[in-house]
Amino acid sequence: MRRLLMAGIAGAALILGAPAMAADDDALHKAAVENFKPIPAMVPSVQGNPVTREKIDLGRMLFFDPRISASIFLSCNSCHNLAMGGGDNIETSIGHGWQRGGRNAPTVLNSVFNAAQFWDGRAADLRSQATGPIQAGVEMAATPEHVLGVLNSIPEYRQRFTTAFPGEPAPVSFANLAKAIEAFEATLITPHSRFDQYLEGNRGILTAQEKKGLGLFIETGCVACHNGVNLGGQDYFPFGVVEKPGADILPPGDRGRFQVTRTAADDYVFRAVPLRNVALTAPYFHTGKVWELEQAVSIMGTSQLGKELSKEEVAAITAFLRTLTGEQPRLELPILPASTAETPKPQPMAGMQPPAPASTAPATPAAPLRQRR
Numbered sequence: 001m002r003r004l005l006m007a008g009i010a011g012a013a014l015i016l017g018a019p020a021m022a023a024d025d026d027a028l029h030k031a032a033v034e035n036f037k038p039i040p041a042m043v044p045s046v047q048g049n050p051v052t053r054e055k056i057d058l059g060r061m062l063f064f065d066p067r068i069s070a071s072i073f074l075s076c077n078s079c080h081n082l083a084m085g086g087g088d089n090i091e092t093s094i095g096h097g098w099q100r101g102g103r104n105a106p107t108v109l110n111s112v113f114n115a116a117q118f119w120d121g122r123a124a125d126l127r128s129q130a131t132g133p134i135q136a137g138v139e140m141a142a143t144p145e146h147v148l149g150v151l152n153s154i155p156e157y158r159q160r161f162t163t164a165f166p167g168e169p170a171p172v173s174f175a176n177l178a179k180a181i182e183a184f185e186a187t188l189i190t191p192h193s194r195f196d197q198y199l200e201g202n203r204g205i206l207t208a209q210e211k212k213g214l215g216l217f218i219e220t221g222c223v224a225c226h227n228g229v230n231l232g233g234q235d236y237f238p239f240g241v242v243e244k245p246g247a248d249i250l251p252p253g254d255r256g257r258f259q260v261t262r263t264a265a266d267d268y269v270f271r272a273v274p275l276r277n278v279a280l281t282a283p284y285f286h287t288g289k290v291w292e293l294e295q296a297v298s299i300m301g302t303s304q305l306g307k308e309l310s311k312e313e314v315a316a317i318t319a320f321l322r323t324l325t326g327e328q329p330r331l332e333l334p335i336l337p338a339s340t341a342e343t344p345k346p347q348p349m350a351g352m353q354p355p356a357p358a359s360t361a362p363a364t365p366a367a368p369l370r371q372r373r
Ligand code: HEC
Pocket: 063, 074, 075, 076, 077, 078, 079, 080, 093, 094, 095, 096, 101, 103, 104, 105, 106, 107, 108, 111, 114, 116, 117, 118, 119, 120, 126, 129, 130, 131, 133, 134, 138, 139, 140, 181
């Protein structure tokens, strides 16, 4: 609540709609610098896990290696595609045996700056996060034994774990796999967005429309929840502070953070999504039910702020959000070492069929062809 109040005060200092006078421009820049931080150009350090070149290289291999899944078909990159914004751009992810997960895959880009991971914050950091999807039945469905069996069967992996974790008696471990992936993920940052250049003093880089959107983002109160370096990712709020969105967007089955804390105050509470690169990460919300960024903004206005944003306001805020797309990480695709005779064989997605697409529902008989006379 304190933050909501502060945001209100910061917003009140802005006079919007007035001619773009230098004073307004100064006030807007000042409010922006107070509420947001640019993505650093350098790879950040990670608490308890020094980021080294050896760990990054190993982590990148593991991120792309489908052999750490039971089917040998899914890698982290299957659902966090680094060629398209670090997500999968579908409503909810498809995992082992074509199972549909319950939530939309958030981007891994800049996730190192989030206070905790997942829509409900149930993992404290990236290394405790990384072992989750490998074992999750609806994701990669592998056991630690399978994963360690794969890694130990491949001499290059054994050697790389030994180099990345020097002096350890048993370097090939599930915990070290998680640390290597975390180190790699720390490099997945997207600096130099146009908004970051603005924050760093290049005020001319945003158009009048984008500045109007930034002003509205602060003034209307979006900033109370979406602030800091990732414009979110730091705190949890009810989805529907003022008005619950419809059951299509917020179905009753997923109670968010309540499932983690079991306290009533956390019912339907979710993490304020980080908004970095949001133009690349459709569809939106934990259900992935909204494809248009404009619609997501408009829903936020009514659900979180009790405010019916006008079409022009939505357009301006969306224009601002599009300035949050940063320089995407340039990666070299790792060449993975070959399997050996000892490498565990894939567990087929035995007898599992992809779910029937909706269109195969009993077809309504086509309109009869006009009878030839
Ligand atoms: C089958 C698809 C799938 C695979 C494979 C997968 N993920 Fe995810 N990932 C998801 C989904 C869905 C979520 C959100 C789950 C939730 O919040 O409950 C998620 C969340 C995350 C997050 C949290 C991001 C944030 O902002 O909270 C990170 C980081 C992540 N995954 C990394 C990985 C890594 C590393 C791997 C490989 C070891 C991996 N994922 C494999 C679908 C997948």
